Amino acid sequence: GILFSAVASCLPAIYIIAAIFGIPFLPATVLLILTVAAYAFFGGMKSAGVGGILKMIVILSTMAIAGVMAAHLLFADPAVAAALPEGAFSLLHGDMSHILANFSSVVIGMLCTQSYIQAIFSASNPRTASVAAFTAALISLPVGLPCAMVGIYMGAAHPEITPILSLPTYLLTEQPSLLGGIAMGGIMLSLIGSIAGLSLGIGTMLSRDIFHRARVTLRARKIHKLAEDPASQAIDITEIPTVNHPYHLSELAVTRLIVLLTITLAAFIALANEGSQVLFWNFLSMALRSGGIFLPLSFAIFAPGTITAMSATLSMALSTVAALIAVFLGAAGNPLFFGLAVSALCLIPCWLRHR
Template identity: 50%
Template sequence: MELTLGHIIGLTLTILLVIGSGLYSARTVTSAEGYSLGGRSAGTALVAGSIAGTVIGGGATVGTAQMAYSLGLSAWWFTLGSGIGFIIMGLFYARPLRRTGLETIPQYLVANYGKTAGPLVSVISSLGILLSAVASCLPGIQLIAALFHLGPWPAALLLMLLVAAYVFFGGIKSAGVAGMLKMVIIWLTLLAAGGTAWLALREMPAFALQFPDFPWLSLWGHGFWAGLGNLFSLIVGIMCTQTYIQSIFSAADSRTAAAGAFVAALIVIPVGLPSIAIGMFMHATHPAMLPILVLPGYLLQYQPAWLGGIGLAGILLSLIGSIAGLTLGIGTMLSRDICAELFQVKSSQTLLWINRGIILLVMGLACLIAVAHLQSQVLLWNYLSMALRGGGVFLPLTLAIFAPGRLPGSWALASMAISTLAAILAATVFPVPIDPLFIGLAVSAGIILAGLISKRWQAGHGSAGKAHCRS
């Protein structure tokens, strides 16, 4: 993968424009709340930019092309499922969450289930989000290494520096502004590149033989239950991801929060299709290529140099923005819900720098894990991440939003802890042919049901006892 002067100019100018805009917007950020929520004044475009700028990362671009190279249309589940998740968020979750005036998911659960819920949910959510950051670090390191002929460690260091420039100073405001610009770049370059790939596929004389309808042109080509599991894991994972909820909290009002989620869905759903066309074209023309480099390889070989350079910058920025948004979510939770409570931090400035420090540490850890697993599938990390985030938190969070006060705090805590452990064990120690998310949700539902029955039974016996005493 050799860069020409045209590639280098397009790549450099685009990255400088996007990151420079984010740094410029950071000049007004001086407090911890301004860093994590942008002063709760974000409009629809900024909310949508923050959400889409985070979800469109390694999985939505490089990972989708990588999976399409082997499986075809079923690689669309990541962006399709994410978009459906944001529609559901806009319809049911955005307004009640924004009306609370809170900052993190753990704060919401603390208000419903007690103080112990804060640290527990912070750790559970942070572990899940970390795996999504790894999913964007993997192609980021591979791409930087291939483009600039670096080893994995120097490439990881350069990636960390770019992510730090993207989010370290301005927080969610930088991520939102840069995210909007990044979306325009990705949409235009991928639309042009995917269009030429699709036209080339249509003109292939042996297209039907090379790509039979099943599995290549079926959403269920990877298996019906696998597709359904991927869709459900994305919907559940999105509802439990601090970064997306944080964008909702940053909105000027509840109506803006819902509109931002809907706009993000419109941006995200179609963005996977060009990557799928490119992945299938490269499968037909370059069957021996390293799958993770399919998308950048196509941009270098089959697009004009200036457009290829801008497209490469868009891919890099999608990875950088995703890592930035995810690590910002972890930093906000751990600084607010653990460090502030544990060390009794009251100063907004101190909290701001704790948040920034955690972001740097999380970036380093994500890059370390990625370097140790460079040959793994990007989307596998994303789906596992969604399972860990959603398996323990989704049902208690949903119950707290739509039926507050129904579930006793002790049962909610047991549900979150035990179901998350069950999902982890199902994914690692005792692998089963069922998505770990479903294991976690089943355990969570069982414990919650027992808690609801127990509360009703105690209420019934308490009423009976009082009546007996009166008689």
């Protein structure tokens, strides 16, 4: 699920790099991979945090101006205003069940995402984490509404432009060069930071929860084997290496390797699906995370010890498969609810038996 969220950020980044430098998508993809890898490797979560503050200031100020100017252009030109579709300014226009399902996917998905938890845990103290979380929530509307206004204007005034390039085109053609350039820099920093942060989340989970645990298990087995051998009683077991292998990799090296592979995989998935919509990948990633993690995580926090490891594992595996099948078979309804239903079928009987 987190990988697909990185794909959602790679898509516009590839388009923007290709458009600005006038290069094909493949070289743009390679350039994106190198940039994100440098951003992640040389700064880690610290660069994501400092970069987040910088991009917040840049995007908040530039997009507020751009949104006001887009609103002015929208109502100043009668021809553009007449081209607006019905319900263009309604947040609830369209299929209400679809809107609520997507809303649920985003909210529940954010609760189950490593990257957001990792950002909280990386704060210097709990107060800093709390202030940062509320600040991030408060700036969403002042940034989101101007972007929506720009999208509405570009859809009416320039319907021939690919939707994914509406905002960059508006900033580079309809705005003063200085304002548009600063805003584009903020957007690219935001995309690069997003991909790096998501990849760091995947790298941390796989290296610490799988690689590190495997190393500890191997070391414990080696110590146990030596302890049972009378000839090895004189050996100091504390000097036994974690993995006795000539090609031993440190946890940091494994994390970096996984992060690099994640960045590369996400970028090439985006390249292979260059015509797809960003929101498709966003909602799919949220649905996969929510369906697989939300109920096991909730039971672990609010009712610890009431479900077994086997039921939790089955819940995560089967709910993810159910959500993917629902997506690729085109089933009616949001994949989130298919995943949650299968997850509940695996966990609730176990919880009831425990009670």
